[in-house]
Amino acid sequence: MSSPSQQAAKLGFGFAVSQALRVVIELGIPDLLVSGEQSVEDLAAATKADAEPLYRVMRLLAPEGVFTENPPRHFALTEVGAALRSDRPGPRDFIRMINSEAYLAFEQLLHSVRTGKPAFDKVFGSPRFDWLSAHPEQAALFQRAMVALSQGTNEAVADAYDFSRYTRVVDVGGGHGQLLSAILARNPHLSGVLLDLPPGVAAARRGAGGDLPRTDFVAGNFFENVPVGDIYVIKKVIHDWNDERAGLILRRCREAMPAHGRVLVAETLVPPGDEPDQIKAIDVVMLAVTGGLERTEAQYARLFEGAGLKLERVIGTRAAISIIEAAPA
Ligand SMILES: C[S@@+](CC[C@H](N)C(=O)[O-])C[C@H]1O[C@@H](n2cnc3c(N)ncnc32)[C@H](O)[C@@H]1O
Incomplete structure (x- = not known):
């Protein structure tokens, strides 16, 4: 059982997990593991990544429930990891979308809390939907993310x-x-x-x-x-x-x-009440982004x-x- 201060410190590392998740999705790792476990060296070769940093990212995600590591440096998909396959309707595009511009806007969340105004506008210089209208690739990802969420x-x-x-x-x-x-x-x-x-x-x-x-x-x-x-x-x-x-x-x-x-x-x-509910996180995303x-x-x-x-x-x-x-x- 970790101490209260360790638990508090873990909360402060949420960004590491969310960005690591985005990286394995961008590399297509879940798709490569569909037919069974693979060594990190094979995964790195298939994705043109460097094996050592890829290993460290996957080692971070394994105890979060995305992969299992067994034997050493061989990874397999869990059911959670399998939800990130590209042939499954799932949160894949949503995770990619929310960990790009929205993530950058979040660095200025304090601005939103002080002013009630979206941090996104401060960071990107225009409101979220105006910005998306001027960035077709991200707008297309946004629409795919909405399909995934829906x-x-x-x-x-x-x-x-x-x-x-x-x-x-x-x-x-x-x-x-x-x-x-x-x-x-x-x-x-x-x-x-x-x-x-x-x-x-x-x-x-x-x-x-x-x-x-x-x-x-x-x-x-x-x-x-x-x-x-x-x-x-x-x-x-x-x-x-x-x-x-x-x-x-x-x-x-x-x-x-x-x-x-x-x-x-x-x-x-x-x-x-104070029951955990994802809508409370989405609410703060709304505050900062739109x-x-x-x-x-x-x-x-x-x-x-x-x-x-x-x-x-x-x-x-x-x-x-x-x-x-x-x-x-
Ligand atoms: C969060 S998405 C929801 C999309 C869809 N209704 C769904 O449930 O997945 C919000 C939608 O509002 C659209 N939108 C934003 N500003 C708009 C405006 N001024 N006029 C019309 N549509 C707008 C966006 O392009 C986007 O498709």
């Missing part, structure tokens, strides 16, 4: 809600289009609109998130204008923004929708109120995401 959740959201009384679904900030694809597949009576910035629309058009029949693609700005529809889905978008900006997106939906329309915000609610936040149910109710909407109900899904339904106030 595994299972889009189907869960599409299954949990009855869309039968609506005709046109607008996916606001729909990105790759995986949620819209799942909703349209289950509801052949619906047509769809996918609204996003140009890189998101490009990913959706490429079919990054699945087939999108009966869909209009709109490259636009949800702070300015939202297309007309009678059911709005907004998944993992509101958490990117502070209350003022998030409220504006919801107000744009309210302006465009008919009286019987509904807004479905799909987000992970912050639970009360200036957004994860919210409780009461915070969503207030946000809707300010946008001319009222929270009607919260619908749980089988995934770690809820549907927060709002109607015109």
Whole structure:
């Protein structure tokens, strides 16, 4: 059992593990271990890396549960490590994405805590989504990361809600289009609109998130204008923004929708208490990177109120995401 000070010191090394994980993903190590254990020398030769530093990185990750080392300098995948294979839907692209620009922004987290403003803007000179629009490669990785993070959740959201009384679904900030694809597949009576910035629309058009029949693609700005529809889905978008900006997106939906329309915000609610929950880490990532936040149910109710909407109900899904339904106030 380590002492309290050793435990505290270990917390301070979190960056070493997350960056080491990114390195083995970038080198494609998990794919090389699919057919069984290999020596670090063979892995280094296959990835054009230097065997000694690669060994040290893999030795760090083994006790974290990613590899097993047995015999010495031979590594095998654990189930956790196997989740990083490129042929598995999993967190691979998310880990790569979050450990690049977001990681650099985090060095200035104190700035966010002192000012409430995103560290990203200070480090990169522009807001996160403006920066992504100017960096197509990172924007494409971001969209792949969103697909990876969304595994299972889009189907869960599409299954949990009855869309039968609506005709046109607008996916606001729909990105790759995986949620819209799942909703349209289950509801052949619906047509769809996918609204996003140009890189998101490009990913959706490429079919990054699945087939999108009966869909209009709109490259636009949800702070300015939202297309007309009678059911709005907004998944993992509101958490990117502070209350003022998030409220504006919801107000744009309210302006465009008919009286019987509904807004479905799909987000992970912050639970009360101090139980461990990954959403608390994502919340601080939002603080530093986009200036957004994860919210409780009461915070969503207030946000809707300010946008001319009222929270009607919260619908749980089988995934770690809820549907927060709002109607015109
Ligand atoms: C965190 S992603 C969520 C994507 C998708 N809804 C999902 O659940 O995976 C946020 C999305 O908002 C889009 N976005 C950001 N600013 C926008 C704006 N001003 N207008 C339209 N879309 C925007 C981004 O391009 C991105 O696709």
